[in-house]
Amino acid sequence: MSPVSFDPNSVTDEEYLVLKAKSVLSHDPCAAKAWMITAKTLFPSNFGVQFEAYQIEKSARSVKEAAKCFGDIFKNFQEERELWQEIQALTTALRSENGDSNYSFLREMFSHIPQDVQRDLLLVSADRSEDTMEHCRLLLLLLRQFPRSVVEHGPPLVDTLMTAEKHSHYQNAVNCYRKLLVCDLLPLLGSSLVELPAKQLFRLLHKSIEFYLAYLMLPNKTIEDLPDVESKIDDPWKNLFAIQEMTAKKLGWELSSLSSGTWSKDSYWQKLLQFRQTTVQTDDPTYMKHMILLYYTTTFFLFCLHEYVVSLETGVGDMPLLLVEAFCSRQDQEDSIGEPKAKRRKLDGDESSTPLITVAKPPVGQSVPPVVHNYIMAVRCWDLLHSTEYLEREFTKLSQHLRLNNTWLQGFLIDTAIYKGKFQEAIEKILFQETTASTDCLQKNLRLASTYHCLGQHSACMEHVLQIVNALPVPVTSLQLSLSLQQPSRSGRHLHYLPMHRTQILQYCVKLLVSALKQSLSKPNVDADLIMGHIFTLLQFDWPLEEDLAIQLLERIHQHGSFSYSLFQTYIINVDLLEEFMYLSTEQGGSVGLDVVPTTQTVSQRRISTRGVDKGVKEDFKQAMKRQAARSEEPLDSLIIKFLGNERELLLHSLL
Structure with a gap:
């Protein structure tokens, strides 16, 4: 840097000292620092001198000296525009994980500013901000930097975020204000001693479940009015269970530690059953234990349902799966040629009437998807939520609040109607289901063909088989799967997760028609040869x-x-x-x-x-x-x- 030249007669004393410092900065930093110390001492009330001293320390990457200068400037010159531009850069750096050298310097410099100044800086910055989103971001930054301030500033921020979301008229629970509330603020509230009214805790839990449920359903996982880097949420279910645990602890629920530590679906379910057996059956005029069971089971149901949907979509060999009624090879259930088919057992009986469920074994090197386990766990939760009049009524209310009537639930209820042998109900749900993509239409026709076959309506089954073969997907890969369309089953029923692959779909349609034709062959006055x-x-x-x-x-x-x-x-x-x-x-x-x-x-x-x-x-x-x-x-x-x-x-x- 070339020395700064100037005319001493044309500048003020303050400017002269600053310019002298600048003129020797490149070749004699110590002299420059001496000039600035002189200027600061002689003109302590001059913002230009104080700010220039800060800029020189910043240029020299002197973290501690820059922090001292910045802290002094903030205490004495809070109305200066240049200061607030620097504060904005500082708060941006604090919120960012960017490895840029300027950001890194500002973050390190902030750590050397006295804590009382840090706190005041963030608080004043938030109060000065006219933009609601920026105000909330700065307060969150304050709460993260100073956890003790959560008790004082946390509850007002909850109200601010909920009011801002309400007035912004977002059509979806996934929006920038809800994200800050659920993902950023609630974990801070949970780790503090702040006390919130029970009604507000329930409301926050509702909003959290609704947010994560809607977020998981987003195809692109992008939150409106937030940059992509802030839209990404790692492990949403872990976050939601943590919020539920926080809520439970603040409400004094007995199951508050149910999801803490290492747990599995099976262990979680067993604890739910134990709680139901030991407490819900007792007299409880407040229904609090029922409410505890309701929320814990609902959250767990949604978790299992999501896992089920994901395992259906990922499938085997990158091929989605669809649950269909398959075929039994059990001797007393097979059709003898020319003899009437044995009647199916009803599902509404003991465990021996539970259908066998199989899934195609994937290619070598790939693991079997946990689709069956995920489905069974979801069914158990669903049945528990409908096991009493109170639970069913409250779950219906909660579902409406959470807007749970979505494609996840529709598909699950169709599968469950088939699983429970309620084929007419399944057909009504299938016909009601909206389809847009060609894959949706293919799955719809497969379900209808399967279910009409179970009802013995073979001509209707045939019509849907024809629609299926006319829309078979072009195979993008050759799958070598071990199929299980025909298996021995003690219950006389066999369900199978069919891969949405051309060969496997056609194989299933062929077996449907063979089974139907075998039944026709047992009837009198038919053209047996044909x-x-x-x-x-x-x-x-x-x-x-x-x-x-x-x-x-x-x-x-x-x-x-x-x-x-x-x-x-x-x-x-x-x-x-x-x-x-x-x-x-x-x-x-x-x-x-x-x-x-x-x-x-x-x-x-x-x-x-x-x-x-x-x-x-x-x-x-x-x-x-x-x-x-x-x-x-x-x-x-x-x-x-x-x-x-x-x-x-x-x-x-x-x-x-």
Whole structure:
């Protein structure tokens, strides 16, 4: 820096001393400091001199000297505009975690200012601020720096933030004022001795639950009128449980330490049950214990519900999951060909009627999502909240206050209706559910197809299956999953979390239709050959998983002695099935009459037999089978989708 030149006759004495200091600062800092000490001593009431001394210490990065100068200036010159510009920079640095060198210097300098000056500086800054948000930020800064001031300034700040939010007319609980109240102020109140009225504590707990619930539902997690860095909230549930614990302690609740320390969903649930069994059943005219149970169970329910929704969305192999009614392989629940299906047990019984719930095993290296555990915990909480008239009534009020009627709850209630075997109720909820995205429509049709099948309304099931196959997603990846669509179940019911992947969805639709066609086959006066032909066509997609069913059907054909299916040549291409039909046509296989391929003979309706006059027909049959086998490499998903679309009327006729 070049020395500062000036005309001594054209400046005041104060300016002269300052300029002399500046002129030697670059090459003789000690001399510059001496000049400024002289200036400060001679002109203690001159703001320009005092502020320039501060600026010189700041430029020299002299933390302690700069702090001393700044503290003196604040005490004596609080009306100066330049001072407040510097104070604004200082408070900005204190609120920021920015590693900028200027910010770091200001933060360090502030730490060397006497604490009484620090406190006054922040308090006066807040009082001078005309902007409500800035006023609140500065008071929060004061409370963080001086926790003892929470008792005095905390409750008024609560009122200020709630009033500001009310008058700002935000349409959502996720806004800048609510964020400061819930995330920044309430933890400070909780760690202090401040006392708040019980009514206000309940109100703050409500606002906290509502805020975090709405925040977690935001797709972009951005809070209006806040910078992105302040919009990010680490571990919202941990924060909410901490607020609940703070509220409980200040209200003297018995469960105030329920979520403290290390805990799991299972241990939390067991403590809730113990509390319910030991205290709620006692006479309590104030219903306080019921209120404790209500809030703790509601918060835990929302936590489990959120975890459930997340585990559905993340799914397996990056594929979302959907709960559907699957199939049982238990012997006494399987359908015997030609026999009536055993009636399902009602869910409203003992634990043996609880459905088996499975989820597809993910690819190697990935863990099984905790979707089943999250769902069961949410159901338990839901049932507890509806276990008494009082709890149900108060939970309904609380839900309305929290605006809980959202997509999370709608999907959960649909799943729960299915889980409890209330299929008609499930259909009503599914039809009521709004859908926008194509994935929502696909899931809606899957749920409807599954539920109509459970009600035995197979034509309606078929209509939704057709809508599903017309909207199947294009596979973005090839998933190698271990599917569990058919499992043994003591209850006779099996639910499965189906991955929203093209192959898995089509497999489920195929099994729905196979199950429906099997039931139709047991009815009198049906075209058994047509139904069995449809089943053979569908079984190819899962082959050889349904080989046992194919063997039963082939045995029925063998016993009947004949089989006719005009669509055989169009859709049956599985080599194993073709070999079985070839065998049935032989003498060893029973010389079954098969009308499944067109012949070149004049009488096209003749069936294959073992008589010598039919040698030409048998040769035509063999050649036709070879042509069928040559198509065995055709993609089965395209074949099945073509079959379902082209033969819609025949399928519906078979299902009626």
